[in-house]
Amino acid sequence: MEFFALIVVIAVALAFNYTNGFHDAANAIATSVSTRALTPRAALVMAAVMNLIGAFLGEGVARTVGEGIIDPPQGLDGLRIVLAALLGAIIWNLVTWYFGLPSSSSHALIGGMVGAAMAASSTVHWDGVLDRVVLPMFLSPLVGMVLGYLVMCAILWIFRGSHPGRTKRGFRIAQTVSAAAMALGHGLQDAQKTMGIMVLALTVTGHHTGDGVPVWVVVSSALVLSLGTYAGGWRIMRTLGRKIIELDPPRGFAAEATASTVLYVTAFIYHAPISTTHTITSAIMGVGATRRLSAVRWGVAGNIVVAWVVTIPAAAAVAALSYAALTLV
Structure with missing residues (x-):
């Protein structure tokens, strides 16, 4: 029974x-598609490949998710908590996808883990939640916005005397590189979060010990993330690429370069599971503000911020309800 339950959770x-x-998927490619630097299909193929590569570049974020958030009991009770956490995250992902809101899959998963653990009266490492989730949740968008603004100001100053047409063509080519870097960062961050939850499920059933991540976990997580990326997220792509601000190639490049830098620093140095969605969205707001503050559609941005704030408690509530339902099974 326990082994069958483990297969279901995996x-x-x-x-x-x-x-x-x-x-x-929109995190990596919305800006490149909206500026016509890449066609939608080419952008999705590139993002899928780079997500696949990024998944193999580290395990720090996976260890944070697998060890630093909750401490479920061994056996079936622990698997119920992990399964309820995943159900909470999946349901919230589908709700926000349906309404085209770029909320955070990362925070949906973390919220699901916390909600399920609380419903089961299991241990929650609140210091880990605060240091590795809540603080980065507020800091990464601020850093993304400020850094995006500064990078765009630097680009405007450096190319102030350049021919506008040639500059845009050059940045359209450069966006191919920045979009690839963004997709690589997404794979580095988000594939590891699923690796962490899979390792947690293996650990509570006694099928894994130690800090490493089994190779089959890395490979399966990377492949599935790439397939999902290739399927695309067109609703959210429209929100990021066009509804916040009309982007041109220089601003698209600045946003992607800023966001990918933040993703690499937090993954390699701090091992923090930050939101790729928060990071790229705030970077887009920052580069857009260099045009003028009114150029950013702050009403749309406000709706996105609301989705950010409610993601963790909403996913936690759904996960708690899911845990209650699973205890009846």
Whole structure:
């Protein structure tokens, strides 16, 4: 019974990873598609490949998710908590995808883990939640916005005497590189979160010990994330690429370069599971503000911020309800 339950949890974890891929595909490619630097299909293929590569570049974020958020009991009770956490994250991902809101799959997963653990009266490492989730949740968008603004100001100053047409063509080519870097960062961050939850499920059933991540976990997580990315997230892509601000190639490049830098620093140095969605969206707001503050559609941005704020408690509530339902099974 326990082994069968483990298989179910692993399958649901991979399903979450798939929804993460099509939910967050827009993070890497929306700006490049909206500026016509890449066609939608070419952008999706590139993002899928770079997500696949990025998944193999580290395990720090996976260890944070697998060890630093909750401490479920061994056996079936622990698997119920993990499964309820995944159900909370998946349901919230689907709700926000349906309404075209670029909320965070990462925070949906973390919220699901916390909500399920609380419903089961299990241990929640609140210091880990605060240091590795809540603080980065507020800091990464601020850093993304400020850094995006500064990078765009530097670009405007450096190319102030350049021919506008040639400059745009050059940045359209450069966006191919920045979009690839963004997709690589997404794979680095988001594939590891699913790896962490899979390792947690293996640990509570006694099928894994130690800090490493099994190779089959890395490979399966990477492949499923890439497939989900290739499926695309067109609703959210429209929000990021056009509804916040009309982007041109220089601003698209600045946003992607800024966001990918933040993703690499937090993954490699701090091992913090930050939101790729928050990071790229705030970077887009920052580069857009260099045009003028009114150029940013702050009403749309406000709706996105509301989705950010409610993601963790909403996913936690759904996960708690899911845990209650699973205890009846």
